[in-house]
Each structure stands twice: as structure tokens, then as C-alpha cells.
Amino acid sequence: MDKFQKVISTGVPLPNEDIDTDQIIPARFLKATSREGFGDNLFRDWRYHQDNSPKADFVLNNETYKGEILVAGRNFGCGSSREHAAWSLHDYGFRVVVSSFFADIFKGNALNNGLLPVQVTDDFLSGLTSAIVADPKTEITVDLVNQKISYLGLSETFEVNAYKKECLIHGYDDIDFLINLKSEIEAYETSSIVV
Amino acid sequence: MGKTLFEKVWSAHVVKELDGGMDVLYIDRHLIHEVTSPQAFSELEKRGLSLFRKEKMVATPDHNIPTKNQHLPIKEALSRHQVDTLLANCAKHKVELYGLGHPFQGIVHVIGPELGITLPGRTMVCGDSHTSTHGAFGAIAFGIGTSQVAQVMASQCLLQSRPKTMRITVNGGLKPGVLAKDIILYIIAQLTAAGGTGYFIEYAGSTIESLSMEARMTICNMSIEMGARGGMIAPDQSTFDYIEGREFAPKGEAFDKAVAYWKTLHSDQEAIFDKEYTFDADDIEPMITYGTNPGMGIKITKEVPLSLGKGSQESFNKSLAYMGFKPGESLLGKPINHVFIGSCTNSRIEDLRIVADYVKGKRKAANVTAMIVPGSKQVEQQAISEGLDQILSAAGFELREPGCSACLGMNEDKVPAGEYCVSTSNRNFEGRQGPGARTLLASPLVAAVTAIEGKIVDITKHLN
Ligand code: SF4
Numbered sequence: 001m002d003k004f005q006k007v008i009s010t011g012v013p014l015p016n017e018d019i020d021t022d023q024i025i026p027a028r029f030l031k032a033t034s035r036e037g038f039g040d041n042l043f044r045d046w047r048y049h050q051d052n053s054p055k056a057d058f059v060l061n062n063e064t065y066k067g068e069i070l071v072a073g074r075n076f077g078c079g080s081s082r083e084h085a086a087w088s089l090h091d092y093g094f095r096v097v098v099s100s101f102f103a104d105i106f107k108g109n110a111l112n113n114g115l116l117p118v119q120v121t122d123d124f125l126s127g128l129t130s131a132i133v134a135d136p137k138t139e140i141t142v143d144l145v146n147q148k149i150s151y152l153g154l155s156e157t158f159e160v161n162a163y164k165k166e167c168l169i170h171g172y173d174d175i176d177f178l179i180n181l182k183s184e185i186e187a188y189e190t191s192s193i194v195v
Numbered sequence: 196m197g198k199t200l201f202e203k204v205w206s207a208h209v210v211k212e213l214d215g216g217m218d219v220l221y222i223d224r225h226l227i228h229e230v231t232s233p234q235a236f237s238e239l240e241k242r243g244l245s246l247f248r249k250e251k252m253v254a255t256p257d258h259n260i261p262t263k264n265q266h267l268p269i270k271e272a273l274s275r276h277q278v279d280t281l282l283a284n285c286a287k288h289k290v291e292l293y294g295l296g297h298p299f300q301g302i303v304h305v306i307g308p309e310l311g312i313t314l315p316g317r318t319m320v321c322g323d324s325h326t327s328t329h330g331a332f333g334a335i336a337f338g339i340g341t342s343q344v345a346q347v348m349a350s351q352c353l354l355q356s357r358p359k360t361m362r363i364t365v366n367g368g369l370k371p372g373v374l375a376k377d378i379i380l381y382i383i384a385q386l387t388a389a390g391g392t393g394y395f396i397e398y399a400g401s402t403i404e405s406l407s408m409e410a411r412m413t414i415c416n417m418s419i420e421m422g423a424r425g426g427m428i429a430p431d432q433s434t435f436d437y438i439e440g441r442e443f444a445p446k447g448e449a450f451d452k453a454v455a456y457w458k459t460l461h462s463d464q465e466a467i468f469d470k471e472y473t474f475d476a477d478d479i480e481p482m483i484t485y486g487t488n489p490g491m492g493i494k495i496t497k498e499v500p501l502s503l504g505k506g507s508q509e510s511f512n513k514s515l516a517y518m519g520f521k522p523g524e525s526l527l528g529k530p531i532n533h534v535f536i537g538s539c540t541n542s543r544i545e546d547l548r549i550v551a552d553y554v555k556g557k558r559k560a561a562n563v564t565a566m567i568v569p570g571s572k573q574v575e576q577q578a579i580s581e582g583l584d585q586i587l588s589a590a591g592f593e594l595r596e597p598g599c600s601a602c603l604g605m606n607e608d609k610v611p612a613g614e615y616c617v618s619t620s621n622r623n624f625e626g627r628q629g630p631g632a633r634t635l636l637a638s639p640l641v642a643a644v645t646a647i648e649g650k651i652v653d654i655t656k657h658l659n
Contacts, residue, residue: 017510018388018488022624027605031259031273033233033280045626050612073510075389078422078488079624081324082231083340103422104358104392105324109340161356162215173342178350179244181211181219185352188210188221193456194316 002114003171007095007142010067013132014059019072020079021106025088038084039091060092064136068095071129071140074122075099077106086113096142098149100125111164112173118142118149124156144168197463199360200429201395204335204460208318210352220355222251223317225347226303227290229256229281230605231322235345236284246288248351253312254285255293257302258323261607262568262595265295274606299442301571301597304328304539308412309573311441315430315457320347325539325621327418330427331411332434333460335395337425358424359393359469362462364400367476372655374549375410376541376619376638378402379417380482380492382474387506388490391423394470397462398428402476408437409545416540417621420489429461481654484623484636485526487514491623495641496653498525517625518633519613526635526651533616534565534646535628536639537595538602541619542570544577546639550592551583553643553659559591560649566608567592568600592646604629617645 029041046058054061070089076099077085086109089097095115100122102110110117120128131138131152140151144165147157160168167173178185198206211219227235232254239245246252259274269275278295285292293299299306304325307313315333320326322344329336343353363382383390396418403411411428418426435454438444445453462468480494491514493499501522503511515522536542536550550567559565567587569575575597578584584594601608602620604627610616612631619642620627623634637645644654 015507015509016513017506020488020622020624022603022622022627026626026630027258027603030230030605031277033277034237035234045630050630073507075392075422078388079324079622081322081326081338081340083234083322083342086340101389101392103389104424105338105340109342112340112342161217163213163217163354174346174354175238175242175244175342175349177354178219178346178352181350181352182247184219185210185221185247185350189351192207192221194207194223194318 001171001173004095004114004116004168005144007068009069009140010137011069011071011098011128011132011140012059012065012067013071013129015073015129017073018075018078021077021082021085022079024077024085025082030082030084035087037091038088039093042088042092065132068093069140069142070094070097071125071132072097072099074101076102078103081105083109083113086110086115090115098125098128111168114168116142116144116168118158120149120156120158127154196467197465199462199466199468200333200397200427200460201335201360204316204318204333205357207316216356217354218357220318220353222320222347222351222353224312224319225252226307226319226321226326227252227254227344228258228303228323229277230258231341232284232344233277233280234341235348236288238345239348244349246290246348249288249290251351252290254281254290255300255303255306256281256295258599258603259606260295260598262598262600265596271607298572301573302539302542302599304416305542305570305574308332308408309441309571311438311444314438314444314453315434315460320353324419325416327423327425328412328416328539330415330418330425331408333427333430333457335425335427338419358395361391361394361396361423361470362468363396363398364471364473365398365402365476366400366473367402369402369476370480372481372640372658373479374638374640375406375413377479377482379414380484380489380636381479383417383421383490384482384492385474386421386472388420388488389422391418391421394423396423396426398426399462403428404431407545408433409543412543413540417489420621430457481638481641483526483641483651485518485520487517487623487625489621489623489636492636495651496527498523527653529615529651530562531615531617531645531650532562532564533610533614534563534642535601535610535616535618535620536566536642537568537570537600538620539570540621541639542568542574544574546619547574547578547583549639550643551586553640554590554592554647555586557590557647559646562649563646565592565646566595566601568595569597571597601628603627604632610634617642
């Protein structure tokens with residue numbers, strides 16, 4: 001996993017609420033057996049017509065908005081457990097998703113893939129979205145070490161699990177941690193009461 | 196202080212508590228399928244690791260398979276490759292596999308319970324969010340992402356923060372025509388699609404206790420549609436009776452010993468939940484969804500609301516525009532051309548019986564394409580042995596072979612763009628059943644009546 005400490009970038013506004021994993025990456029694009037290349041189909045049905053021509057009014061097709069930070073509406077990532085949703089956002093080039101509420105499984109999947117979910121208040125989110133729309137060049141700083149997001153002199157702190165934060169900063173993951181617990185896991189197995 | 200059912204099962208699986216509120220949680224059973232496992236196997240191989248406990252895994256292809264002519268090679272190259280990759284990985288790593296044509300093949304969440312793999316008190320995971328289904332047996336069961344699939348493969352454990360607990364109590368007798376699906380659609384409409392986020396739900400109360408295991412699975416299945424990590428129901432005599440004699444269930448003395456333990460798995464009277472809701476079964480009527488998330492549900496006879504209490508009007512309007520509905524209008528009389536009965540929510544034998552019982556001696560409306568897809572090979576065989584296949588085909592329904600089918604628009608089975616489909620599945624997201632498809636979630640009974648009438652009706656006026 002890539003190391004993550006700080007991202008300074010412009011943002012891409014997508015203020016829809018309840019953006020579900022079927023919008024992020026529709027099921028018919030989950031047929032690959034590797035992790036790469038999912039960015040091409042990120043938001044596929046919002047981004048392209050059925051004849052594969054781009055939909056001009058969708059934000060990813062709008063040259064004005066660019067950057068590594070997706071600024072989305074409330075309850076982002078609800079629906080399926082498909083990690084392909086996190087892969088496709090990351091593969092497209094996003095490193096951060098900002099929302100005022102995230103679905104659980106998506107949040108976990110994102111953290112396992114070097115994509116940082118930043119949960120802010122509804123007010124901060126609407127302020128940030130308006131600022132980007134007013135000036136697409138607005139610079140946003142996401143500082144994981146200090147758990148702070150800021151733009152135009154406004155800032156807010158965000159929560160992140162302490163263990164996950166360490167993992168992101170150093171670029172290591174849960175497998176590294178778990179396989180080192182082998183003897184404790186084996187001891188648990190011999191004592192477990194569950195059949 | 197008393198403990199909740201959830202706390203009892205969770206704490207029995209904590210291998211180690213870490214600072215910062217994370218637990219190393221032991222996983223008793225791991226189900227895998229073709230879509231979310233290949234990258235996990237590759238990850239393991241990349242790191243030179245082997246499966247830690249392969250005997251605790253079971254694999255089956257379900258999402259990306261055709262539901263017709265399963266004895267023939269899969270036509271679509273990418274799908275075939277994905278299924279072949281599962282077969283190759285299972286052969287290489289010696290994982291128990293129920294491939295196409297195997298008498299145990301089916302949707303992961305249907306086969307786990309029917310094979311006696313799902314047991315009270317177990318922890319179970321799968322790279323699929325509807326793993327919550329297995330909670331109906333008093334197991335802690337939840338969906339995970341592919342990185343976590345690899346973690347469980349490598350260590351049989353997961354790092355998890357402990358969710359908060361919620362209890363949803365439903366009391367009283369159900370009205371005619373009201374099924375488990377209506378109960379859960381009603382609850383989600385009350386709590387919204389995000390109302391359960393951060394929680395693990397226990398369903399309780401006299402209504403829940405009176406339900407069959409199949410119906411309890413339908414309820415727990417859709418816990419994730421409120422954003423909850425999972426749902427569970429305390430095991431009772433119905434649970435034990437269902438499990439007894441199943442393929443992998445404990446037998447004889449081991450079964451008796453297990454039951455004695457399972458009987459301790461209930462929330463203590465003094466147990467405290469972080470959140471509680473109580474509903475009255477009398478308020479629940481046949482339900483249908485009108486929007487693009489499962490929280491957008493109404494009683495079938497009621498009008499589409501003018502707005503959602505919470506949430507932005509813009510998102511609400513966008514959702515209705517996608518569905519082609521107007522605020523304040525009634526759905527009664529809307530012509531429906533597609534009916535899908537299937538998915539891990541409603542594809543068990545009881546669901547097929549409900550449909551067959553209603554359509555017996557009737558004929559589907561001419562405008563309707565009605566597909567009924569059993570959740571597993573065992574369900575299919577049972578349906579045939581009961582003669583349900585005859586009843587269904589006489590009514591003009593097509594009985595397919597088992598799989599996820601039109602639940603997710605991944606395999607060959609899709610709903611055409613712009614068309615309405617009354618579906619017994621669990622998600623009505625934009626494009627879920629195919630690009631542009633418009634899904635209305637409902638119970639198998641509502642689906643059956645819709646297929647016969649060719650439009651949405653007040654089903655209580657059509658009961659046999
Ligand atoms: S039937 Fe639908 S919801 Fe269930 S496992 Fe298959 S795709 Fe997922």
C-alpha cells in the first residue's frame with residue numbers, strides 16, 4: 001500500500017447523497033481478476049452514455065474540475081462490500097473522499113487501499129462544495145498526521161482510527177499484523193467453546 | 196450487567212484486544228465466491244502465504260454465472276475466466292468447492308444455512324455485504340472487502356472495531372398478505388438507508404419469534420440496507436429444528452451439546468443496547484419501493500411522498516426522475532413488464548411455495564416476463580419434487596437454474612433500460628439490475644400478484 005501523509009490538491013465536487021457502490025462501479029465491470037484498471041469504469045453510467053460517449057454534464061467529464069480529492073454528498077459508499085469501489089476511485093487518481101457520512105464497509109475498504117475517507121460536518125461539507133464550485137482552483141489540504149482538513153483559511157479536524165492511521169502513514173496493512181499473531185490465534189483455537 | 200446476544204458471541208471470538216478499540220476477531224467460517232476472491236488469492240500468493248485454515252472455507256460460484264444451461268461452458272469470456280479462476284484457486288489450495296452442477300451449488304447465503312454450515316454462535320464472513328443473512332441463526336455474520344478476504348485466508352482473523360448495538364423489536368400478529376419482506380422494508384423506510392450505520396442489529400419481539408427460519412433470513416439479509424454491519428436473531432426451537440440433520444450440522448451427542456450452548460445465546464434481560472426501536476406488526480402492510488435506495492419504500496396503497504424528511508430535495512428529485520415517478524402520485528395501476536423472484540433475500544423454498552401457491556391455476560399477464568430463480572440446487576430440486584415447477588410453468592413463469600441472476604446486473608440476466616421490474620431482491624439502486632433498469636422492491640407475494648395482474652395493485656384485494 002502507498003504511504004499517506006498529506007495531500008494538497010484541488011477538489012472535484014459530486015454533491016449527490018447516498019452515492020452507492022453500484023454507481024461507483026457497476027457490477028458488470030467486476031469481472032476482472034486483478035486489481036488494476038477499474039478507474040476507467042469509475043461512475044460508468046453517470047460518466048458515459050450507453051454508446052460509450054461521455055456525458056458532457058457529468059463532473060468527471062468537466063475539464064474545470066480536477067484533483068485528488070472527491071467531495072461527495074452524505075452517506076457515501078452505501079451498498080455492496082465490493083472493494084472494487086475503493087480500487088476504482090484510487091485507480092482513477094483520487095486519494096481522498098470527503099463526505100459528511102460514510103457507509104461502514106466502504107470506509108474500511110478505502111482505508112485498506114490507501115484512500116482516505118474524511119468525514120466532516122454537514123456545514124463544512126456544504127461550505128467546501130460551494131467554494132469549489134465558486135472557484136475550482138480552491139486548494140484543499142488534507143493532513144492525516146494532524147487529522148485536519150483545510151481550505152481558504154477554514155479548517156476542521158476529522159476522526160481516524162489510531163491503528164489505521166499508523167498503517168496509512170507507514171503504508172503497511174492488516175495482513176502484516178495478523179500473520180505475526182499466529183501463536184496467539186492457535187492458542188485461541190484450542191480454547192474456543194464454539195463448535 | 197447483562198450482556199446482549201451480540202456481545203456474547205463477539206466476546207467469545209476475541210483473540211486479542213488492541214489499544215484504540217480494535218479487536219482481533221476469530222472467524223469460524225469463511226464463504227467465498229468468484230467475484231471477490233481472485234484478488235485475495237493473488238495477494239496471498241504474492242506474499243508467499245498459504246491458507247491458514249482451508250477447512251473453514253467453502254466456495255461456490257453464484258454472482259457471475261448464467262441461470263440457463265449451466266451444464267454448458269459459460270459463453271461470456273470474462274465470466275468464464277472468473278469462474279474458472281475460482282475453480283483453479285480452490286483446486287490449488289484444496290478449498291471445498293460446490294461448482295456449477297454440484298448438488299450443493301447456489302447463492303452463498305442460501306447454501307450456508309441449508310447445509311448446516313451456518314450455526315448459532317459462529318462468526319462468519321464473506322466478500323459480500325448480504326452475509327448478514329446468516330445472523331438469522333444467532334451468528335455474527337458480516338460482509339467484508341477483498342483485502343479482508345485475504346486477511347481471513349492468511350490468519351482466520353480480522354481486525355475489527357466493535358460496532359454499537361441496536362435492538363429492533365416487532366410485536367404482534369401480521370395482517371394477511373404481509374410477509375417478512377414487508378417487515379424489513381417497513382423498518383428500513385422508518386430508519387432510512389443510513390439509519391443503522393455503525394450498529395449491529397438484533398431483531399426481537401413476538402412477531403420475529405413467530406417467523407420461520409426462511410423469513411428470519413429475509414429480515415437479517417436486508418440489515419445492510421440500513422447501513423448496519425449485520426443483523427441477528429436469538430436462536431430458539433425453530434432454529435434448532437431447522438439445523439438438525441443438515442449435512443454439516445453437528446450430529447447426535449454433539450448436537451445436544453451444541454443446543455445446550457446455543458440456548459445461552461440470547462440477550463439478558465438487563466442488557467443495554469445503544470439504541471432501541473419498537474414497532475407494532477399491526478402498522479405493517481404490503482410494501483413497495485418507489486425510489487433508488489431501499490429506504491424509499493411505501494405501503495403499496497399509499498402515494499409517493501413529496502419529499503424525504505431527511506436528505507436533500509435535489510437527491511430525492513433525481514431519484515424520482517430516474518424512476519419516472521412524480522411526488523404525490525400513487526403507484527397503483529402502473530404497468531409492470533418484468534417480475535424477478537430470486538436473490539439471497541427471497542429465493543428459498545418457502546418463497547417459491549408462496550409464489551406457486553398464489554399463481555396455481557392462474558396465468559401471468561401478457562405484458563409480463565416473469566423469472567423465478569431458486570437460490571440453490573437444493574431449493575431447485577425441492578421445488579421440482581413438490582411439483583412447483585409444473586405450477587409455475589403453467590402460469591407462464593420461467594423457472595431458472597440457481598444463481599444471483601437479475602439481482603445485480605452482472606451476469607446475463609438483466610432488466611432492459613427504462614423498464615420497470617418488481618423484484619424480490621434487496622437493492623433498487625440506479626442500474627442495479629442493468630443499465631437504466633428501474634427496480635421496485637417487494638415481497639414474493641407482491642411480485643406474484645404483479646405478474647398475474649401486469650400492474651401494481653392493492654394485493655390485499657387479490658389474496659386467494
Ligand atoms: S443474490 Fe444479489 S445480493 Fe445476494 S449475494 Fe447475489 S448479488 Fe449479492
